[in-house]
Amino acid sequence: MAGLLDLTALEAQRAMAAGELDGAEYAEAWARAAAGDELNAYLWRPGEDDGGEAIAVPEPRTAPIAVKDIFCTEGVPTTAASRILEGYRPPYTATSVRRLLDAGAPILGKTNMDEFAMGSSNENSGYGPVLNPWDRGRVPGGSSGGSAAVVAGGLAPWSIGTDTGGSIRQPASLCGIVGLKPTYGAISRYGMIAFASSLDQCGPLTRTVADAALLLGILQGRDPLDSTSIGIEGGVELPEREDLSGLRFGVPGDLAREGVEPGVREVFEATLGRIQELGGEIAEIALPNAEHGISAYYVIAPAEASSNLSRYDGVRYGVRAGGGRDLIEMYESTRSQGFGAEVKRRIMLGTYALSSGYYDAYYGQAQKVRTRIAEDFAAAFEQVDFVVTPTSPSVAFGLGEKTADPLSMYLNDFFTVPMSLAGIPAISIPGGLAEPAGGGPKLPVGFQIAAPAFAEQRLLDAAHALERAIGFDARQEGL
Amino acid sequence: MIDREQVLHVARLARLRLSEAEVDAMAGELSGILEHVDRIGRLDLEGVEPTSHVVALENVLRSDDAPWQSLPREVALASAPEPVDGAFRVPSPQAD
Numbered sequence: 291m292a293g294l295l296d297l298t299a300l301e302a303q304r305a306m307a308a309g310e311l312d313g314a315e316y317a318e319a320w321a322r323a324a325a326g327d328e329l330n331a332y333l334w335r336p337g338e339d340d341g342g343e344a345i346a347v348p349e350p351r352t353a354p355i356a357v358k359d360i361f362c363t364e365g366v367p368t369t370a371a372s373r374i375l376e377g378y379r380p381p382y383t384a385t386s387v388r389r390l391l392d393a394g395a396p397i398l399g400k401t402n403m404d405e406f407a408m409g410s411s412n413e414n415s416g417y418g419p420v421l422n423p424w425d426r427g428r429v430p431g432g433s434s435g436g437s438a439a440v441v442a443g444g445l446a447p448w449s450i451g452t453d454t455g456g457s458i459r460q461p462a463s464l465c466g467i468v469g470l471k472p473t474y475g476a477i478s479r480y481g482m483i484a485f486a487s488s489l490d491q492c493g494p495l496t497r498t499v500a501d502a503a504l505l506l507g508i509l510q511g512r513d514p515l516d517s518t519s520i521g522i523e524g525g526v527e528l529p530e531r532e533d534l535s536g537l538r539f540g541v542p543g544d545l546a547r548e549g550v551e552p553g554v555r556e557v558f559e560a561t562l563g564r565i566q567e568l569g570g571e572i573a574e575i576a577l578p579n580a581e582h583g584i585s586a587y588y589v590i591a592p593a594e595a596s597s598n599l600s601r602y603d604g605v606r607y608g609v610r611a612g613g614g615r616d617l618i619e620m621y622e623s624t625r626s627q628g629f630g631a632e633v634k635r636r637i638m639l640g641t642y643a644l645s646s647g648y649y650d651a652y653y654g655q656a657q658k659v660r661t662r663i664a665e666d667f668a669a670a671f672e673q674v675d676f677v678v679t680p681t682s683p684s685v686a687f688g689l690g691e692k693t694a695d696p697l698s699m700y701l702n703d704f705f706t707v708p709m710s711l712a713g714i715p716a717i718s719i720p721g722g723l724a725e726p727a728g729g730g731p732k733l734p735v736g737f738q739i740a741a742p743a744f745a746e747q748r749l750l751d752a753a754h755a756l757e758r759a760i761g762f763d764a765r766q767e768g769l
Numbered sequence: 770m771i772d773r774e775q776v777l778h779v780a781r782l783a784r785l786r787l788s789e790a791e792v793d794a795m796a797g798e799l800s801g802i803l804e805h806v807d808r809i810g811r812l813d814l815e816g817v818e819p820t821s822h823v824v825a826l827e828n829v830l831r832s833d834d835a836p837w838q839s840l841p842r843e844v845a846l847a848s849a850p851e852p853v854d855g856a857f858r859v860p861s862p863q864a865d
Contacts (some may be wrong), residue, residue, distance in 0.1 A: 713823030
């Protein structure tokens with residue numbers, strides 16, 4: 291049995307196609323593994339109740355997959371880890387999930403996350419935090435904490451999550467796996483519960499870059515049901531590159547700052563060395579406005595969220611608080627009881643930023659910063675093929691360590707937010723292990739590579755070559 | 770920089786009811802975040818076009834005559850807290 295679970299999704303898919311592996315048996319083995327979840331990573335698995343028929347896959351043709359609970363799955367509980375959607379079973383299935391089912395990927399379960407995708411630690415879930423498989427006293431990152439934990443923790447071969455400001459890349463970094471945020475518009479957002487509509491993107495969390503490419507190929511494409519979707523022209527091929535000669539990698543001088551743990555910095559520098567060993571060139575570049583990314587993001591994202599979350603009003607679906615004297619009281623009670631603290635905080639922030647008298651100073655200004663950041667990347671890509679940074683300023687931190695100060699939690703997204711604002715693709719791959727600043731056993735450090743819009747193929751090819759050279763093996767590292 | 774009065778005003782706009790303790794905490798937390806965010810207020814961005822959408826798409830339309838299936842009424846009402854006569858029942862906007 292253990293051997294089956296060691297196969298990558300790509301290996302399993304090929305074996306099924308060759309008739310060497312029984313798809314249903316393989317899916318069963320993973321379902322049994324998923325049932326052993328002690329990380330609170332799954333919110334729902336098939337068989338726990340009725341309702342999985344609409345998303346059943348009787349004849350698997352590829353590896354079974356875990357799906358972040360932000361994707362609507364017909365007849366199956368979908369909560370976005372919020373109590374306001376407790377018991378909600380959508381009447382339709384998200385396009386991303388539909389594409390997985392059509393590809394023959396059974397759904398292993400719905401994964402835990404930060405409520406409405408707001409968070410960087412999975413501590414904002416209405417259903418309890420997710421534990422990091424490397425150290426259960428630490429966070430897996432967020433908001434796709436459950437999706438990352440299941441892949442790193444042997445509870446799923448691969449998963450999908452969403453990334454708005456880093457919510458795929460940062461948990462991938464903290465859990466020692468691969469996480470990709472594609473170009474905005476590469477994958478349909480239909481049926482993906484909206485947080486910030488100009489930033490949200492679906493993406494793969496996998497053990498290898500090749501698996502991420504395989505999954506991206508299944509998910510990407512223009513969808514008539516999402517008019518902001520474009521797809522990736524030419525599709526996605528499996529990566530084959532083995533070296534990096536002729537490629538230039540830009541390191542933003544402006545982002546080399548305090549706040550990065552020494553261990554993280556060490557792994558980052560070592561990985562730059564590996565790039566050079568593979569024939570790649572390192573160059574220093576300037577992203578002068580990237581340091582304002584957090585400020586712009588924490589206006590734009592909450593502003594869009596305040597609009598998107600206004601639909602949770604107890605009228606058409608979800609919970610409704612009783613006892614209100616009138617409609618407004620019903621809205622207020624429902625929302626106040628149903629939303630967690632971080633969600634309320636961001637709704638308040640967003641509502642304030644968009645309110646009369648403040649709109650231009652905050653939202654208008656933030657949108658201009660966004661333009662500048664996009665221009666910075668465009669200018670950088672005239673000189674280099676990729677921009678590289680550490681994915682996260684730190685390794686996985688302790689549960690409760692950053693919850694007292696919202697701002698300290700927001701700064702986790704420092705390196706990931708600029709790419710989201712610019713809409714460009716970025717991947718995090720494990721660079722190695724490092725000791726946390728406070729001491730203790732070593733933990734995974736992610737290396738982030740960003741590319742121009744729709745350059746996913748080149749990005750995956752380069753990441754694949756680098757991954758081979760790094761040779762990070764979670765099991766060998768003691769996971 | 771954001772006081773109790775403003776917090777209560779914004780809460781009303783957002784249809785959130787905050788407890789006394791929450792109002793105080795919220796004023797402090799939002800002030801801290803806004804102080805950080807304020808740095809962008811000091812940037813010279815005269816003449817910069819705001820970005821509302823990162824990809825070059827405009828008015829993506831479909832043809833009028835393609836039939837489009839919407840959710841059947843009973844399916845749309847299936848998750849409703851209080852479906853009545855094929856509609857969503859809600860409390861009256863104003864208490865009598």
